[in-house]
Amino acid sequence: MNDADPRATRADDAHGPVRVHEPVLLPECLNAMDLRxxxxxxxxxxxxxxxxAAFARALGPDGLVVxxxxxxxxxxxAERALxxxxxxxxxxxxxxxxxxxxxxxALSDLGIASCDRAFxxxxxxxxxxxxxxxxxxxMRDGPLDMRMDASRASRDAAAWLRGVSTVELERVLGDYGEERFAGRIARAIVEARGRRPITRTLELVDVVMRAIPPSARHGRVHAATRTFQAIRIAVNDELGELERGLPELWRSLAPGGRLAAIAFHSLEDRVLKRFFKAHAEVSVKKPIVAAGDECARNPRARSAKLRWGSKRVA
Ligand SMILES: C[S@@+](CC[C@H](N)C(=O)[O-])C[C@H]1O[C@@H](n2cnc3c(N)ncnc32)[C@H](O)[C@@H]1O
Incomplete structure (x- = not known):
């Protein structure tokens, strides 16, 4: 969602107005989930x-969302929306x-044997x-954290950047960020951290900007986008979570159940494609992508790819 978008919905919390996350591919997800x-x-x-919340409405008062x-x-x-x-x-x-x-x-703790749909x-x-x-x-100065888990038990991005080798950093920037200047940026980060640790978001932006050629500094997409994406994926082990989580979600489904997933990265989409090919009785051959008007309204939707697959009926 874009700040300038007049259709952006807002909610107030204890800290004042905040942007509300706009769900991507919502009609397509409702269609794919085939809810009863x-x-x-x-x-x-x-x-x-x-x-x-949209799924909950479709399931009606006798349904359950975990x-x-x-x-x-x-x-x-989530509690508020639901x-x-x-x-x-x-x-x-x-x-x-x-x-x-x-x-x-989570399901066994709740005494639930299986679910009909997973997303x-x-x-x-x-x-x-x-x-x-x-x-x-x-875009904003802050501690270089990037951890999704609130327990903060894992290493934050600053600690990860302190310990990573130049070779691994270049691989992460190239594979997870599809960053064409991965080598230059990796070497610049290692050089900068040798002078002093990189602990703030805007310090990292500055290192990236200096590392890339001047002609690449002011494109349509911010020059630090790919570096931040790559480091976030590595810090949160997002691909590892997907590899571990898909079989768990699949095992949780009742026979005839259905799993749908939205990926934002080609590596995630590849994992999903392979998984559905190996396990699903029926699945989409090509990922479902957002229409032009949704992409214009919500830039996140541009890279979203939805796939679903259903489990054999017993
Ligand atoms: C794209 S947002 C989901 C938005 C949601 N569909 C909505 O409409 O508001 C992704 C969420 O997944 C969470 N997340 C990412 N990886 C996760 C994981 N492995 N397990 C559980 N939650 C995860 C993030 O913390 C984030 O809140």
Whole structure:
């Protein structure tokens, strides 16, 4: 969602007005999920609950939404959206601060044997991007953190950058960021951290800007976008989570159940494609992408790819 977009919805929380994350490919997701009244659905990346609230409405009052997110700070937003949906005749809901790779554990704790539908919308939420303290944004100064899990048990981006080798950093920037200046940026980061640790978002932006040729500094996409994306994916082990989480989500599905997933990166999409090919009875051959008007309204939608697959009926 774009600040200048007059259609941007806003909500107030204790800290004043905040942008609300706009769910991508929402009509396409509703279509792919093929929801019926009373079903149990797991949203493994519930975020601010935009998709989950729409699913809850489609499931009706006898349905159940189990929402998971590894970021505890985002769950109150999901709770708010799902409470509104519930008061309007939507499904019951339960939220848990867990990664989706723990879905089997989450369901067994709740006494739920299996679910009818599962969904993940990968990547980062606008709410996370907008908070300078989370360190995801190259637009705002803040600590170089980028951890999605609220427990803060893992290494933050600053610590990760202190320890990573030049070779590994170049690989991460190239593979996860598809950054054509990966080598130059990796060497510049290692040189800069030799003088003093890089601990702030805008310090990293400065290193990236100096590393790339002047002609590449002011393109349509901010020059630090790919570096920040790559480091975020590495710090949160997002591809590892996907490799571990997909089989867990699949095992949680009842026979005939359906899993849908939105990827924002070609490597994620490749993992999904391969997974559905190996396991699904029916799946989409080509990913579903956003229409031009959604891409114009919501830049995040431009790289979104939706795939779904259904499990054999017993
Ligand atoms: C793109 S947002 C989801 C937005 C949501 N569909 C909505 O409409 O508000 C992705 C969310 O997934 C969460 N997330 C990312 N990786 C996760 C994981 N492995 N397990 C659980 N949550 C995860 C992030 O913290 C973030 O809140």
């Amino acid at each position: 009244a009373g079903m149990t659905l797991v949203d493994g990346t519930v975020g601010a609950g935009g998709h989950a 929402g998971l997110d590894r970021d505890a700070e985002i769950l109150p937003f 409470t509104v949906a519930r008061t309007e005749g939507g499904a019951r809901f339960v939220l848990r601060n867990l990664p989706y790779s723990d879905v089997e554990h 993940v919308d990968l990547g980062v939420s606008s709410l996370q991007l907008d908070s300078p303290l989370r360190g995801f944004s190259f």
